[in-house]
Amino acid sequence: MHFKRRDLLKGTIASLLYSIVPARSSADQPDKLPKRVLGRTGLEVAVLGYGAMQVSDPAIIRHGLERGINYIDTADCYMGGRNEKVVGKAVTGIRDRVVIATKVHISSESRMRKSVDRSLKSLGVPSIDLVQLHNIRSRDEVVRKDVQIAMKKMQQEGKFRFTAVTTHSNQVEVLKAVMEDGFYDAVLVAVNFRSPDRLYDTIRQAAEAGVGIIAMKTQNGGYSDKDIPELTPHQAALRYVLRKPGIHVAVPGMLSKKMIAENIEATIRNADLADVFRLEHYQRELAGRSCSFCSSCIDQCRFGVGGLDVARTMMYLEGYRDKRLAMASGRDVFANIRLCADCKICTVSCSQNIDIKGAAQRMHHHLA
Template identity: 25%
Template sequence: MQKRRVGTSDLQVSEISFGTMSIGTDEQQGIRLLHEAQDLGINYFDTADLYDQGKNEEIVGKAFKGRRDKVILASKVGNRLDPGGESWHWDASKEYIVSQIKESLRRLQTDYLDLYQLHGGTMDDNINETIDAFETLKKEGLIRYYGISSIRPNVIREYVKRSNIVSVMMQYSLLDRRPEEKVLDYLTDNNISVFARGSVAKGMLSDKASEKVKQKGADGYLTHTYEELLAASEKLSVLAEQEQTSVTSLTVRYVLQHPALASAVMGASSLEQVKQNAKLPTERLPDAMYEKLQQFTRQITYTSHR
């Protein structure tokens, strides 16, 4: 598995990585999936305190106890559990962030995180205080680096200007090309890497594209209509057959093409999915192929948080 450097850090992450939210709450099954992914060359695993109210972090921690030095662990913070445990509210305060790293480290059975990410962020936050929280944790050795998980251009710009983030996680795919509107180039210019989530758009850009469009795209996707989704899936299927490759490979390679990208964060809930993800080709697309893929979908832009 090829690796890429994350921003100005010394983290080298696999081009295909594992978003652990989809592993479920069966501990033995989750550990099997995580071990299989690591054995196949995936070294970056992304979780969050929000996932299954901390259970996800616990499974990840048990899976990599004894393997900690072989993996890069990332988690997220900012969504605070309400009394009763049925809902969350946003809390980007220094007090909360500093308190929650201890809980995440306990669940993950480690004494540090390679990457700690703000799980959202708004312009109403006290951004300087939030940055100070992450800088404090870094000085204390509890985290190596920090980043944000956000699709809000205005928030991203503020953290780029004010902080030492090394990464931004954002949704990016052929059906969500909003980051191509200056955001990716801006991050490249500032030596900040992108972790892409949603690369196959709920499966609508996968080998089961037509089936998934019918299941999940009836009401459209972002500003794409159902008819546009169907047309894109058909064109992708034809092209993949012509190129003797898979639709998933084409769409993930498309995402990885931009120099800002560090990794495509993929979910998996079965061993078969883990194996398919780990075996995805990641080599650069020919320019002509990249441009052809762009013609299959239309460019959409951010309408808010600009």
């Protein structure tokens, strides 16, 4: 999907009609964040959540919570297992005011149970609000009964309150499966201002069916915007996503108080048509570097791999500049990157003009 001004104009104007729920604030409380209900979970969450995966200082997360954020996304595999401990320290004394979401990989029941128990210990909490299956790619994974049975047992034991899945690829298929199957309560989905209309349409339909929708990768991976002054394109990109029907909360990564302040400003300030020009500029900056998660590359690839794992790893290494995060992606991702790097004839034409083979070779070199 090539980015066109008329498409963004249409999307920006339409999204203005779906405004963020007015903040319950007064002149002396400018940081009171608007809230939405996370689907059938009934959890009331601020529209700005905290993507904690790169944060090593609990004081930074605590600052965000004091500013009104009340949803934190983490995982057992982030920072080699240390990230959940950071989150646990950040919520000390205020656990009842915060919604905590973590993740578990699909595996045997015993391994999944060990992972969840490890998360409980690291977080220092008796129960987790939301446990999400990590990196789901297909309907088959969504409807796996052995996994659902394992999740249900742990839920009934009080280890967590609600179930969810996370997805980066085949997202429309995954969303539809969650909506139709009815077992999982929410989906963490990768979206940004260039995501295809069919993805946003499916998000809206899922939300209308009661599925909670959490948005990640909303700001295109942390690439530099140093040449764009004042209101940043990151803020415009976040506002664009939050005004799309069906999105309940977004979880951008925030490594400093400055980033927290910028994202809070983005959620309480009305969008305007100047955002179009900021995002156009940002699009040019990102040309050939950032994925829209449209998944069209999977169908084009003769091996059914496509370039999603390559693009996501590129974002972690070159956008976030976080090799540890890239290394935590797992063996399946590394195998796909190696397959792309070694492929003699690439059949994929990326809609965002990413050189999949070239990027795969760079990523393989960095991770070797």
